[in-house]
Amino acid sequence: MTHIILWTGVLIAFALLLKIAMSVRFASAKSKKSNYIYQKKSAIMTDAKADFFNILTEVVEDKYYIFPQIHLPSILNHKIVRQNWYGAYRHIDEKSVDFVLCNRNNLEPVLAIELDDNSHLRDDRIQRDIEVDRVLSHAKLPLIRFSNHGKFNVDEIEHKINQMLMAD
Secondary structure, three states: OHHHHHHHHHHHHHHHHHHHHHHHHHHHHHHHHOOOOOOOOOOOOOHHHHHHHHHHHHHHOOOEEEEEEEEHHHHOOOOOOOOOHHHHHHHHHOOEEEEEEEEOOOOOEEEEEEEEOHHHHOHHHHHHHHHHHHHHHHOOOOEEEEEOOOOOOHHHHHHHHHHHHHHO
16 A cells, blocks of 8 residues: 555656656747747848839739739638648648739739749759649649749730730
């Protein structure tokens, strides 16, 4: 009987020590997060993307809203019946497109636009681009890719956008 009381006391003491250790560790982790500091960026996109954004603004006038750097979960519904919602979300979570044109009345995405620079020639980016193309195509959200070589042809951009929007 004495052994049972002794072991019960030891287990209770161990449980208390474990709880205290977990509390200290959690508090320490929480305080580390609060030590991060940040600075405001001077711009939300590169100069080339800003130039392209200005051209898009001129091309679409007041017909559409233009949203830059949109993550795919913001424009795609991953909660499809008979699919693993978490897996589907994680698959697109870290992927984005450079610009999305949205209907001004209801903010429905109508066109995604990618501005491809030399980084899109890397093998990992090629595979990522193929998957983004596939996902957007399956979701019936058209995507246009433009090459970024430092100079943009406004007429070409306007023609490709109008052609894609007319097909929709």
